[in-house]
């Protein structure tokens with residue numbers, strides 16, 4: 001089974017890293033693939049370039065066997081639609097490999113607005129990480145999809161795609177890249193929210209400043 005956590009990672013922080021590591025342990029996976037997007041279609045242009053976000057991610061996970069960078073979106077010159085990415089992964093890993101797209105429930109809350117979301121569910125399972133303070137709106141399309149498709153983590157090895165697996169990880173670190181960027185814009189410290197090497201990189205490259 002292949003698990004991939006897509007993100008803008010502008011910058012990557014301990015909320016992403018700790019979640020990916022704990023998920024890897026919880027599901028008994030060899031690794032989680034960390035996939036930075038290149039040209040986000042759903043949000044404004046990131047503060048750091050694709051190459052800088054990729055370099056920060058590489059620094060952050062250096063020496064951690066359970067986390068692996070997947071640079072396929074950055075190497076591709078087209079808009080970063082997850083459906084294309086999952087098609088590419090399906091072609092690479094073949095029809096018999098289970099694929100899991102990992103996301104926070106905040107991201108899942110707008111899943112019905114993703115490009116070809118129904119096709120995404122034909123290509124992969126969704127692993128949705130619960131986060132304090134985030135809930136699906138009752139009656140929303142996402143709440144209906146959730147209701148219709150949720151499965152338990154133990155069922156994942158037998159389901160190649162189409163299931164939704166809610167996961168509550170032990171660490172629920174309420175860290176966001178938005179807050180980190182705000183701290184740096186204000187000239188305030190962002191220490192302990194992200195790896196020191198990533199913070200040093202951001203400072204050395206004058207990222208997230210006015």
Ligand SMILES: Nc1ncnc2c1ncn2[C@@H]1O[C@H](COP(=O)(O)OP(=O)(O)OP(=O)(O)O)[C@@H](O)[C@H]1O
Pocket residue numbers: 006007008009010014015016019102103104105106107129131172173174175176177178179
């Ligand atoms: N602290 C966290 N704990 C668990 N999942 C997270 C956390 N922060 C982000 N995620 C999830 O990681 C994925 C990538 O997130 P992203 O790169 O947008 O980070 P972010 O901190 O939410 O950034 P921003 O504040 O810029 O929107 C998304 O699926 C998101 O839900």
Ligand SMILES: O=C(O)c1ccc[n+]([C@@H]2O[C@H](COP(=O)([O-])O)[C@@H](O)[C@H]2O)c1
Pocket residue numbers: 005006007008009035036037040041042043080081082083107113114115
């Ligand atoms: O394909 C889409 O339409 C789509 C819409 C919103 C988000 N995504 C992907 O979801 C991942 C998390 O997005 P974000 O904004 O939380 O960093 C990232 O890999 C995005 O490319 C994808």
